[in-house]
Amino acid sequence: MDKLRITGGRPLNGEVTISGAKNAALPELCATLLTAESVTLTNVPRLRDVATMRLLLDNMGVQSETHGERGGMSFQAPDSLKPEAPYELVKTMRASVLVLGPLLARFGHAKVSLPGGCAIGSRPVDQHIKGLQAMGAEILVEHGYMVAQLPAGKTRLHGARIATDMITVTGTENFLMAAALAEGETLLENAAQEPEITDLAEMLIAMGAKIEGHGTSRIHIQGVDRLRGCTHQVVADRIEAGTFLCAVAATGGDVILRHARAEHLDAVIDKLHDAGAEIEAGDGFIRVRASGRLKAQSFRTTEYPGFPTDMQAQFMALNCIATGSSKVTETIFENRFMHVNELVRLGAKIQTDGKVAVVEGIDKLSGAIVMATDLRASASLVIAGLVAEGETIVDRIYHLDRGYDQMEAKLRGIGADIERIK
Numbered sequence: 338m339d340k341l342r343i344t345g346g347r348p349l350n351g352e353v354t355i356s357g358a359k360n361a362a363l364p365e366l367c368a369t370l371l372t373a374e375s376v377t378l379t380n381v382p383r384l385r386d387v388a389t390m391r392l393l394l395d396n397m398g399v400q401s402e403t404h405g406e407r408g409g410m411s412f413q414a415p416d417s418l419k420p421e422a423p424y425e426l427v428k429t430m431r432a433s434v435l436v437l438g439p440l441l442a443r444f445g446h447a448k449v450s451l452p453g454g455c456a457i458g459s460r461p462v463d464q465h466i467k468g469l470q471a472m473g474a475e476i477l478v479e480h481g482y483m484v485a486q487l488p489a490g491k492t493r494l495h496g497a498r499i500a501t502d503m504i505t506v507t508g509t510e511n512f513l514m515a516a517a518l519a520e521g522e523t524l525l526e527n528a529a530q531e532p533e534i535t536d537l538a539e540m541l542i543a544m545g546a547k548i549e550g551h552g553t554s555r556i557h558i559q560g561v562d563r564l565r566g567c568t569h570q571v572v573a574d575r576i577e578a579g580t581f582l583c584a585v586a587a588t589g590g591d592v593i594l595r596h597a598r599a600e601h602l603d604a605v606i607d608k609l610h611d612a613g614a615e616i617e618a619g620d621g622f623i624r625v626r627a628s629g630r631l632k633a634q635s636f637r638t639t640e641y642p643g644f645p646t647d648m649q650a651q652f653m654a655l656n657c658i659a660t661g662s663s664k665v666t667e668t669i670f671e672n673r674f675m676h677v678n679e680l681v682r683l684g685a686k687i688q689t690d691g692k693v694a695v696v697e698g699i700d701k702l703s704g705a706i707v708m709a710t711d712l713r714a715s716a717s718l719v720i721a722g723l724v725a726e727g728e729t730i731v732d733r734i735y736h737l738d739r740g741y742d743q744m745e746a747k748l749r750g751i752g753a754d755i756e757r758i759k
């Protein structure tokens with residue numbers, strides 16, 4: 338298993354390019370199932386999860402190829418495709434559930450393994466099932482699989498008004514893709530508003546879908562009979578950008594993030610500004626400058642446009658070495674403090690009680706061997722290692738590789754003393 342060896346204490350200076358967003362690329366790869374025509378995605382990030390999703394599509398019979406320049410990938414989903422997603426692949430990546438909506442919409446039936454839980458929570462998909470059933474799908478859960486089909490005599494899903502019990506990002510994405518080809522109108526009442534939803538909607542519109550209200554909590558879709566191919570550029574990854582902003586804020590330095598979209602990171606940028614970092618944003622870049630200890634910031638994670646749960650672990654690492662104490666409240670997932678025990682191994686002072694963690698800022702962490710448990714926890718440990726005194730070894734960084742495109746190379750490029758140990 339690969340590890341990262343980090344020697345902390347160095348400021349970060351220079352420029353880094355932010356890759357395409359994992360959480361936009363994954364649903365957008367699934368959207369290629371909605372047409373038999375060729376679909377090209379550009380700015381696709383080189384991530385383990387993207388490779389897994391590509392394998393899943395390939396397994397069904399989707400033809401795909403990569404183009405050399407800037408992460409280009411083309412897909413072609415033939416009519417003869419096998420609409421099944423097996424457990425062996427789905428268990429490694431929960432986002433596989435995103436094939437359910439498009440398969441049902443285009444082929445009228447699908448067999449998709451239940452994803453199972455993951456480190457940060459049980460992650461059920463009951464809302465996905467409820468919404469697709471509202472659109473006319475018959476979905477049985479048996480032997481660990483969701484077996485979905487249309488009622489006898491029906492060849493298409495029909496539009497529906499869907500109000501989920503809670504805001505769900507991939508649920509909203511499944512419904513968007515299913516409704517694009519359904520008969521009639523669909524209204525999503527408490528839709529997720531993340532920028533990745535907006536990006537997916539823009540891709541679907543380029544394919545001929547009729548969608549309004551994406552980016553708000555009410556999305557209206559008018560189903561069409563067929564969708565065509567398109568070329569779509571994957572939006573920049575706001576969580577990768579936020580991760581680098583926190584890293585520079587923690588180590589001190591002056592870095593320009595190319596391709597980053599500040600308007601997708603308001604809540605995080607506000608907190609970094611309050612902490613004492615200087616953030617300057619322009620067309621397609623964010624510049625972050627920091628020096629000395631910042632002021633710890635309390636925050637609670639909520640759905641977009643609130644403070645993102647995917648940035649909670651990274652900002653907590655910053656709070657560990659800031660001045661003062663802070664309270665971090667995780668409202669989205671029930672078990673997203675797995676990084677706390679590892680940060681404590683680096684000397685951090687953190688107490689957790691249910692969904693609240695109280696961090697007491699100290700002036701330095703000391704390097705140690707720590708273990709990554711999930712994607713964003715690993716990013717948090719890398720940030721902590723960049724500021725800890727001495728050497729930190731982060732183990733099990735396959736978690737990091739799932740969602741960050743060449744993280745250590747990018748960090749080395751702005752002055753970090755970091756290397757991968759095979």
Ligand code: EPZ
Binds near residue numbers: 507
């Ligand atoms: C997406 O996961 C992201 N993944 C997650 O990013 C992100 O943390 C999460 O949204 C919240 O922003 C992708 O986009 C691939 P949810 P998702 O459905 O869609 C509950 C990362 O680090 N819920 O919005 O699975 C659920 O348990 C990953 O990049 C149900 O109960 O999250 C959670 O408590 C981690 N039943 C809450 O809703 C359902 O059917 C929000 O989950 C669906 C969700």
